[in-house]
Amino acid sequence: MNIMQYIFPAIGVFGIAVAVFAAVRKSPFFNFIGILIAIYGGLMSMPLIMPPLPAMIIHMYMATAFLTFLIYFSISDETWKAFLRPIRAVLADEDKKVMRVAIVYIFVPLLAAYIAYAGAKPAFAPPVTPRETHPEPPMQMTFKGQTINILKLQNPLRENAAQLNKYTEDGKKVYFQNCFFCHGADLSGKGVFAKAFNPPPPPFMGTDTIAQLPESYVFWRVSKGWAGLPSGSHPWDSAMPQFENWLDQNSIWDVSIYIYSATGNKPRTF
Ligand code: HEC
Numbered sequence: 001m002n003i004m005q006y007i008f009p010a011i012g013v014f015g016i017a018v019a020v021f022a023a024v025r026k027s028p029f030f031n032f033i034g035i036l037i038a039i040y041g042g043l044m045s046m047p048l049i050m051p052p053l054p055a056m057i058i059h060m061y062m063a064t065a066f067l068t069f070l071i072y073f074s075i076s077d078e079t080w081k082a083f084l085r086p087i088r089a090v091l092a093d094e095d096k097k098v099m100r101v102a103i104v105y106i107f108v109p110l111l112a113a114y115i116a117y118a119g120a121k122p123a124f125a126p127p128v129t130p131r132e133t134h135p136e137p138p139m140q141m142t143f144k145g146q147t148i149n150i151l152k153l154q155n156p157l158r159e160n161a162a163q164l165n166k167y168t169e170d171g172k173k174v175y176f177q178n179c180f181f182c183h184g185a186d187l188s189g190k191g192v193f194a195k196a197f198n199p200p201p202p203p204f205m206g207t208d209t210i211a212q213l214p215e216s217y218v219f220w221r222v223s224k225g226w227a228g229l230p231s232g233s234h235p236w237d238s239a240m241p242q243f244e245n246w247l248d249q250n251s252i253w254d255v256s257i258y259i260y261s262a263t264g265n266k267p268r269t270f
Pocket residue numbers: 133134174175178179180181182183193197199200201202208209210218221222225226229238239240241243255256259
């Protein structure tokens with residue numbers, strides 16, 4: 001069990017506690033903050049029960065929740081006044097001087113400086129070319145001449161659940177012999193060669209790549225590499241090798257099990 005996966009549920013519970021406590025103390029401002037923390041923790045905990053949501057959807061959902069609850073708390077004059085009270089207190093109250101100095105003169109300028117720095121820092125990112133990143137796989141593919149139906153393809157190793165730990169170990173070996181130069185020892189996409197390639201190798205951790213893909217897709221991409229990409233993805237424009245030339249099918253299924261298990265992700269199923 002990976003303890004990291006319980007951080008977001010814990011944040012969600014913390015948010016609920018703050019919201020309830022603030023409701024009891026009749027403090028709409030902290031009620032608002034608590035609700036937002038609870039929603040964020042809840043959304044980020046999704047991978048425990050269903051396929052994880054893409055980061056973009058989470059940002060959109062948070063922005064909508066922020067505006068909705070802001071409108072909700074500003075509907076009556078009385079709640080809105082109470083909502084603004086902690087903000088006013090920090091800005092104006094005599095006895096909140098220390099907090100004022102800490103927030104207004106230290107925290108906010110530091111935050112602004114950081115945001116400005118992060119924005120101004122030159123990013124050595126390669127120029128973006130319009131390119132399909134997750135092209136639709138073909139219905140079928142060949143593996144060293146053998147025809148494989150991708151639509152119905154499942155990882156055959158997963159049927160043998162008792163051996164899963166062994167497959168994960170084998171997959172780890174395959175990964176560190178073949179993939180980590182590009183995709184990174186921590187599966188972050190930041191391997192030693194990564195900066196040399198455009199498009200860069202994607203990370204496997206996080207919820208935007210393999211977490212959104214069924215395992216048959218991973219099998220196809222690893223087997224066929226750059227050469228298997230359709231024209232919308234510029235087949236010649238990728239460093240991803242064609243591993244059917246070096247690995248047998250079981251090794252590819254092993255490494256697939258490893259990259260899902262090491263990132264705490266699950267293959268997408270329909
Ligand atoms: C030489 C560098 C390199 C090596 C080695 C490499 N990859 Fe890749 N890989 C890439 C690049 C670059 C991309 C992104 C471009 C593309 O989609 O073809 C990619 C894409 C992928 C994708 C598609 C991910 C997605 O979200 O669409 C998978 C899966 C993948 N690699 C798995 C592997 C596995 C498993 C190995 C080892 C067996 C491996 N790669 C080895 C460079 C590499």
